[in-house]
Amino acid sequence: MEQKKVKRKIRSYPIVVLSVFFAGLFGVMLIYISYYSYAHRQVLMNNSYNTRQQILVKQNSRGTIYSRDGDVLAYSQVDESGAETRVYPYGREFAHVVGYSTHGRAGIEYMANYYLINTSIDLSDKVALDTKGVKYPGDNCTSTLDVALQEVAFNALSARKGAVVVSDPTTGEILAMVSKPDFEPSSISAEWDSLLQDKSPDAKLLNRATQGLYPPGSTFKIVTALAYIKDHPSDYDNYRFTCSGRFTIDDESISCFHGETHGSEDFTSSFANSCNSSFANIGTGISRKVFKTTLDQLLFGKDLPLDMLYSKSRAAIDESTSVGDVMQLSIGQGATAMTPMHLNMITCAIANKGVLMKPYLIQQIKSADGRVIKSYSPEVCRHLMTQEQAATLTGMMEAVVEQGTASRLKGLSYTCAGKTGSAEFNSSSSDSHAWFTGFAPADDPKICVTIIVENAGSGGSFAVPIAKRIFDAYFGAE
Amino acid sequence: MELYVTEISKYVIALFMFLYTLEGFLTFRFTTEKKRRGLYIRQIICMFAVQLSCFIQIIARTGKPVYLFFFIFQIIIFASVLMLFYAIYPDGNRLIINNSCMLLVISMIILSRLSYDKAVKQFFIVTASFLIGFFIPEIIFRFDFIKKFTWVYAAAGAAAIGAVLLHGAVTNGSKITYTIAGITFQPSEAVKVLFLFFMAGALCEAKDIRRLFIVSVVAAIHVIILVLSRDLGSALIFFVIYLTLVYISTEKLQYLFTGLFFGAIASIFAYRHFYHIRVRVRAFLDPFTDIAASGYQVSQSLFGISSGGWFGLGLYGGSPRSIPFVEQDFIFSAIAEEMGVVFSVLMALVCVSTFLMIMREGYYIRDRYYRLIVCGIGVAYIFQTFLTIGGGAKFIPLTGVTLPLVSYGGTSVFVTIVMMMVVEGICMIRTDERFKAMERRRQQSGAKES
DSSP states (O other), rough: OOOHHHHHOOOHHHHHHHHHHHHHHHHHHHHHHHHHHHHTTTHHHHHOTTHHHHHHHHHHHHEEETTTTTTTEEEEEEEEEEOOEEOOOOOOGHHHHHOSSSSSSHHHHHTHHHHHHHHOOOOOHHHHOOOOOOEEEOEEEEOOOHHHHHHHHHHHHHOEEEEEEOTTTTTTTTEEEEEEEEOOOHHHHHHHHHHHHHOTTTTSSOOOOHHHHHHHHHHHHHHHHHHHHHHHHHGGOOOEEOOOOOETTEEEEEEEEGGGGOOEEEHHHHTTTOHHHHHHHHHHHHHHHHHHHHHHHTTTTTTOOOOSSOOOOOOOHHHOOHHHHHHHHHHTTTTBBBOHHHHHHHHHHTTTTTTTEEEEEEEEEEEETSEEEOOOOOEEEEEEHHHHHHHHHHHHHHHHHHHHHTGGTTSSOOOOOOEEEEEOOTSSOEEEEEEEEEESSSOOOOOEEEEETTTTOHHHHHHHHHHHHHHHHTOOOO | OOOOOOOOHHHHHHHHHHHHHHHHHHGGGGTTTTTHHHHHHHHHHHHHHHHHHHHHHHHHHHHHHHHHHHHHHHHHHHHHHHHHHHHHHHOOOHHHHHHHHHHHHHHHHHHHHOHHHHHHHHHHHHHHHHHHHHHHHHHHHHHHGGGGGHHHHHHHHHHHHHHHHHHHEEEEEEEEEEEEETTTEEEEHHHHHHHHHHHHHHHHHOOSSHHHHHHHHHHHHHHHHHHHHHHHHHHHHHHHHHHHHHHHHOOOOOHHHHHHHHHHHHHHHHHHHHHHHHHHHHHHOOOOTTTTTTTTTHHHHHHHHHHTTTTTSSSTOOOOOGGGTTTTHHHHHHHHHOHHHHHHHHHHHHHHHHHHHHHHHHHHOHHHHHHHHHHHHHHHHHHHHHHHHHHHOOOOOOOOOOOOSSSSHHHHHHHHHHHHHHHHHHHHHHHHHHHHHHHHHHHHHHHHOO
C-alpha cells in the first residue's frame, strides 16, 4: 500500500514539464515541416533558383497541353538524340494564354509547369522506357480553352492591339483569352533577344488580358452605379438628371462623349446612354465611404484570385480626393486603371447573381497513361454584391443593348446584357480605346465576354461587333 | 532492374524506419530493461534492414564495389559496438545505445552518398570515439571524485572558448575552431560537457540565492564569450542548459521565467546591435526575396526538403549538394530530399525518444548531482537537434549547429558519443541505487524477523 503511494508522488515536476514541452515542440515542428513542404512543393519547385527542375527536365519529356475538347495546344517533339522541341500547332493564336517554356515561363506552361515536368506513369512503364533509353512522358494538362471561340476572338481582333477574355460566369472557366500584338511561340527562343530589346509600345510578350492596365472609361460606370445603388438602396430609381452635354462643379467639368447632349434622363437611361455628365453627378452624390467599400469589395488595388501573372487594378477614393477626381473616377478616367481580366470577373459576378467564381484555366492533369492526377472544379470565390444588386445591374445592362450604346446586339436569337466604353487615354486628344463587357443570354448567362481594342474609337462601333461574333459562334447563330 | 531496386527500397526503408521508431516508443511501456529485451532485438534487426536497403540502393545507383566493403566494415563496427556494450554494461540503457547507432547508421548512409571521403573520415572518428567512449560509463560509475572539480571545469571551459575567441580561425563568419597539427577542433562542443559538470556541481552546492547569483554570472560569461565569437547556436544551447538546470535544481518556475525574460531582453539587444543576427532573422521571415544572398541557404534547404515528397527521390535521385554546408548544418534537408519526409520525421522522432529516455533516467535517479547532469545532457541534445532541424526548415531562424550524431564533424560526434556514454554510466549508478535500496529493505525486514 505504502509503496504504491510513494510511487505515485511526482519526484520532479521540472523534468516532467521539460519533457512534455520539448516533445510538444517537436510535434508542432514536425507537423509544420510536413505541411509546409507538401503545401508549397509547386511554388518551391518552380523557383528559378531551384536546380532540381533540371533533374526532372533531363528525366521526363514535357507533357502535352490540350484544349477542353482534346485539341493539342502544345507538345514536345523528341528527336533521336533525345533533344526536345516544343511545338505549338496553333501558333500565335494561343501565344499568350498557353505561353512558353524556354527563357522563363508564361501562361499555362508556367501555371502547370510542376505537372508538365513531373511524371506519374507506372513503375513497370518506366522500366520499359528505361530499357529503350527513352525519357518518361510528363503529365498532361487539359485546359478550359475552347479552340473555336479562341479562333473567332483572335480573328475578330485582326491586326488591332488589344485583348479579349471569354469565360463561363457560372463556373469561372476561361474559354478564350487573346492578347495582341503576339509572338510566334515555336520560335520564341530564336527571337528572344529581339523581343526583349523591342522598345516600341508593342510589348509583344505582355499578356494584355491580365497584365495590361487600361483606363476603363464608361465600363467603370457599372462600378459607380453599384456604389450609388448601395448608397441609395431605396430611392435610386427616383434619380433624375437633365444632360446639357457638360457637367460642372467648382470649375471642374466633365463632357459627354463627342459633345452629345442626352436631355432628360433617369438612372437606367443615364447608364444606357453612357452619359458622362449624369454619372459625374451620380458619383459626387455617393458617400465616399460607400464608394470606397464598393471599390474594396470589387478588389480594386487588391490581389485577384488568379493563378497566372496579372497586374493589380487601380481605383481609389477617400475623404481627401478632390471633387474633380471623384468626377473622373465616376466615369472611369483620371488615375483609374484596370485589366480586362478584372473587368471580366466583375461582369461574371453580375451575371452569376453576385457570386464571383474563381477563374481557372486548367481543368485536369492526367498521367501519360490516362490516370487523373488532379481535377479542378468550379469554386466560389466571393460575393461581390447581393443578388438584388446583380439583378438591377443586369437590367440596366440589358437597357444598354435595347436602347443604348450596344444596340448592335439587339434583336438577335439570344438576349445580351453589357456595357460599352470609350476610354480616353491621352488628355491632349480625343482618341479612345474601345471597350465592351457583357454576357448572354441575359436571363440565364452562359458566356461572359470582355473586349478592349486599343486606340480604335467608340466601344459601340468597334468592340461590340467583336462581341457579337463571339456570341454568334457560341450560340451557333449565323 | 535498377529502377525496381531503388523504387521499392524507398518504401522498404521507410517501413523499417517506422517499425524501428515504433519499437523505440514501445519501450516506455515497460519499466525494466529485461522486459524490453524483445523490442531491442527487433530494433537492431530493423536498423540493419535500413542499412542494407540503403546500401543496395547506393550500389545499384553507383555500381561501385568500394561501397560494398565500406558497408561490411560498418556492419562489423556497429554490430560489435552493440554486442560489446551489452556484454560489458548489461545494466546500461539499451534504447539510448540503439538510437545512437541508428542515427550513426543514417549518418554514414547519407555521408557516403554526399561525399565518400568525408564518410570514411567520419567513420574512423566514430570508431575511435566508441573505443574511448567505452571506458566512460565505468569511469563515471567508479570515481565519484569527478564531483569535486566544479570550479576547475568552469575555469577550463571559459579559458578554452575564450582562447578561441582571441586566436581562433575565422570560419563562416564565426570564430569557433582551433587547428592543432592539422586537425581542426571545435572547442565549444567539448566545453559543453565541462559546462554541464560545472553547472551540476555548482547548483548542488548552491543553497542560497547569493550562490545562485555567482553561478549565473559564470554561466553568463560563457554565453557572452560565445556570442562574441558569433557562435550563436552554442550560446543558445549553453543558455538553455543553464536555465533548465536552475529550474530542475530549484523547482521554481519563477526562476525559469525570470531567465527567459532576461534572455528575451538580451535577444532584442543582440538583434539591434549585431548585423549578422538581423540578416538571419530576415532570412527566416522571408528567404525568397533576397534569395541570391542572405536567403540562399534556407531556400535551398527548403527546396531540398520539399522536392523529395513523402518517400524521397531515392539516394542519388536528388541534388542535395546544391545546399551549402549540407553535411554539417543541413544534413536533415539532404535526408528529407533523398530518403523522404516520412523517414526524416521518423528520424527526428528517434531523437525525441532518446531524449525522453534520458529524461526518464534523470527522473528516477535519486542522486541530485547525477540527475542534473543527465537532464542537462538530455536538454542540450534535444535543443541542439531542435535548432538545426528547425533552422533548416524555416521553423526558427538558422543558427548553424550540427545535428548530433548525424552531421559531419569530428568534434560534434565525439562529444555526443561521450555524452551518451556519461548517461549510460549514470544509468548504472541508478541501477546500483535501486539494488542497494532493495538490499537495505531486505536487511531491515531480516532484522525484524530475527
